[in-house]
Amino acid sequence: MLVIAAINDSLKHQYRVLDGRAMYRIVWSDDQLEKRMGTYCDYYGSILIREEHKCLREIKKYWYLTTPCWVLEKLVFLPHEREMYDLIKELVEARNGTYETVYTFINKKGEHLPVVHEIVEVILHTLHNPTQKMSQSDFEAMEKLEEKAEMDLFEAELMENERSPLFVWENSAFVSTNQLAFEKKLKLKEEYVEKTPAITLA
Secondary structure, three states: OHHHHHHHHHHHHHOEOOOOOEOEEEEEHHHOEEEEEEEEEEEEOOEEEEEEEEEEEEEEOOOOOOOOOEEEEEEEOOOOOOOOHHHHHHOOOHHHOEEEEEEEOEOOOOOEOOOOHHHHHHHHHHHHOOOOOOOHHHHHHHHHHHHHHHHHHHHHHHHHOOOOOOOOOOOOOOOOHHHHHHHHHHHHHHOOOOOOOOOOOO
8 A cells, every 4th residue: 555655664764773674664463473482272173183282383463453454563672681581482583672563543443544644643743752742632633634534535435436427417426527527518419409491582
């Protein structure tokens, strides 16, 4: 998606660590995997193949999210290994930092929300300036941006499935300016002007 790619490019340009990795990134939850040491049971359908056994497996990172959505993540560096021994033992690739959730673009109904650059900037500004509390007007402005993004997404989906101008006119619920212009041209073509009969001289 072009919007996500543009936001991720902007985030990498503004916030990155010494080795060049982006400090923040937006990812699709269903695509993220992580290697985790744990105790697993193997099933084939409802049939148990192998009882509990401890091993290292690559599993879905956001297995707990029932609805896939966009996730804003932050690169987090763990303290010294001796202080976080148990966690590093479980998350084997976390020694050099791990991306953790900052914000999930999902509403209370479990529907995924569109990602808006301004919303991402507000979230990061709040993270970097924790002492500056957001006012009610800030929250209202953020809500309006989210609503506008949802409306834009809804309208874009409607336009994709829009009927041909040959079948949709002004009595329809959704009429584009192109359809109205097309109708006007057709009406001009359909107008018939009766020719004046030949004049006969007596």
